[in-house]
Amino acid sequence: MFNRLFAKPRQETDALTTLDKLNETLEMLEKKEKVLVKKAAAEVEKAKVAAQGGKKKVAIQCLKKKKLYEQQIEQLGNFQLRIHDQMIMLEGAKATTETVDALRTGAAAMKAVQKAMNVDDVDKTMDEINEQTENMKQIQEALSTPIGAVADFDEDELEAELEELESAELEEQLLQPATSAPAAPVQVPAGRQPARPAAQKRTEEEEEEEDELAALQKEMAL
Template sequence: MNLFFAKKKEKTTPKDAIINLRETLTMLEKRELHIQGKIDHELKIARTNATSNRRVALLALKRKKLYDNQLEKMSGTRMTIEAQAMSIEAANVNLETMKAMERGAEAMKHIHKDLNIDKVDQTMEDIREQMDLANEVSDAISQPQLFGAEMDEDELEAELEELEQEELDKQLLNSGRVPVSLPKLPPQTVAARSPTAQPLSQPQPQRNTRPVVEHVDEDDELAELRESMGMAAM
């Protein structure tokens, strides 16, 4: 019974195999340079003794021929090793690529383990609902609120006209002249007396006006005020 077990052969990795082949190629290159040197040396001997000693020259050519054959075989070996190294490199690249793709597939399986199309649709529906709600809230906030205060447009217009009349009276008082109150005209009459309005086909009824102040300067001032307000002079 054999008590000694043979040592298990270690598995060669692609990287180790490529390194070993590259080292072999380096050794063959050095060997080729050495043989090429011997070929050059034998050729030199043959040329030197070609005319003086034909026997020595012939032996030198024979040795050169042997070295040539050896160099040719070594070149073929180099080509084979280089092709093998390239094949191993390509196979190793394919192997690493497949490993990376397998890891990617495992990662995708892990991601999609708790994810399906129903959950995606539900999530997108929730997002749409929340976006619609956000838009509604934004619209509601942006609406102006008076908080129970009711506004009468006619009343505001009347108040504005009083303020305008007060301002005109102040301007007249500052100028040293008697203030003149302008009569309120209906909108239709103001539009009819506007410089851009077309002449009416029918005569308009005469409106009631306050007594005109007897001073000529006040009439001129009244005409200027009417003109600034877009009304034709009476």
């Protein structure tokens, strides 16, 4: 059990430790390579000086040392390539491991969900929802049913009465006289305008006021 719990962190720690070690080794090889390059360049300069001084054997010895340094430089270059290769492979393996672990975690989570919610539980839940919906529908129908005096009214009689009212209203509209067309305007010839404007028609309110005034005067005379 403890191996399962600590396996993944230990693997990640080992991978990080290995990468750090490879980086340190790579830096060390690069430093050595720079030193050897400087030494090889120095031997070349020595060989030039010896050749100019007529010291042929000394110049050849310097060139031999330069060759040895170059061989070491080439060897260090191969070491660096191998370390780079190891680092790339290790990083790829680390990414692969993380991907597999993520997929494994997802599969375990999906399995747990399926185990917690099987088909029988889903069917049972849907049956409960349908039952609650049916109960709510029955409650709404019971609340909307008329009670008391309203329940005694006959819907057919009310509809028949409404039809009679609509028929009577339609008949009344048909019997109303059509509105008279407006009178055509009278054209007055030019130069013969009436001397005075025609008297305006009295309104109904004025006629009622005059009738009331006449009735009041008659009562006062009596």
